[in-house]
Amino acid sequence: MSRIYISGLLLMVMFSFSCKQNTLTLTPDPTKDTSSFTYDITGLRDTSLERTGEVRYVIFVERKTGKADNVVLSAHDMPAGMEVSFDPISADTASFYTTVVVRNTRVTEGEYKINIKGASPKGGIKLRYVNVKVLPYSNNATGLVGYFTETGTCSQSGSVNNEVNVELDETGPNKLIIKGLLSGVWTNDVKATIDPANKTINIPKQVQNSVTFEGDGTYDDDKIVINYTVKGATINESCTSTLTRKP
CATH class of the missing domain: 2.40.128.420 (Lipocalin)
Structure with missing residues (x-):
């Protein structure tokens, strides 16, 4: 009787261990999320460069909740001679990475507040601001x-x-x-x-x-x-x- 009891106990332990070993961690499918789409733009930062020159850095447009949706990036309020663009893409289905490119051509020295806007049909408008300091020429x-x-x-x-x-x-x-x-x-x-x-x-x-x-x-x-x-x-x-x- 004791042998049967011990055998049964061993089977229960083995079954329990086997179940734990086969437990799967499920990752939510963003295409099936029924909550409202929200997103964020991270990685934006203040920069400085000469009157003529260029700086680049990577940002992340992150889907926070909801079914993945398209986000369009744009830049506004640049001074004469300054161009802010996104390389290689300015629009895609979130989440995605892209690179901010600030390019100066004989821009007047000073500090400028640049508006970076994200726009999504479902996630709405997000406004972010970065400061760009334009320095004198080294040459x-x-x-x-x-x-x-x-x-x-x-x-x-x-x-x-x-x-x-x-x-x-x-x-x-x-x-x-x-x-x-x-x-x-x-x-x-x-x-x-x-x-x-x-x-x-x-x-x-x-x-x-x-x-x-x-x-x-x-x-x-x-x-x-x-x-x-x-x-x-x-x-x-x-x-x-x-x-x-x-x-």
């Missing part, structure tokens, strides 16, 4: 890089209308290379230096393609005004030109 010449149209007059050839490319001179800060001055030929690499304190530009005396360039002027974000001379065996020009940034 002020960066602000003049780009394509310009040169217009003006020269003492011998008369009117000037050329396409000019302004690049950074990597040999030091506040240095530029102006390609195409006077001729429109971009193999003429005219070196220039800017003084950000008083917004002036100087073209030191130099020889490029057998002719001598020299001049000075002023600048702002979108325009360079210069007086310069070009001298060589077959040329002797004194020019006053305005380089206007192309859109």
Whole structure:
């Protein structure tokens, strides 16, 4: 009798252990959740970058409750020259990750409050705010890089209308290379230096393609005004030109 009792007890213990071993943890299916859809946007943060530059960071659009629904992200209230986008997607069915991209092009220094909005047909509107601090250039010449149209007059050839490319001179800060001055030929690499304190530009005396360039002027974000001379065996020009940034 005792043997039967002990055997039965062992069977009960084994059955109980087997049930525990086969217990499943069930994960709710978001497509079958009948509660109202709610979501949240996490990972947004304050950032800083120079007047021209870019920062990136990842955010998470998280489904909190309810059947998964589409969420559309957008950014608002940026200053002139600032773009805020989402890469690779600005809309998807929550939950999803995406990257916030803040890109500056000659934005005025200062602190800006940017509105990040999430919109969902079922989850409604969510507003979040981030602060973006725009810092001065570490190299002020960066602000003049780009394509310009040169217009003006020269003492011998008369009117000037050329396409000019302004690049950074990597040999030091506040240095530029102006390609195409006077001729429109971009193999003429005219070196220039800017003084950000008083917004002036100087073209030191130099020889490029057998002719001598020299001049000075002023600048702002979108325009360079210069007086310069070009001298060589077959040329002797004194020019006053305005380089206007192309859109």
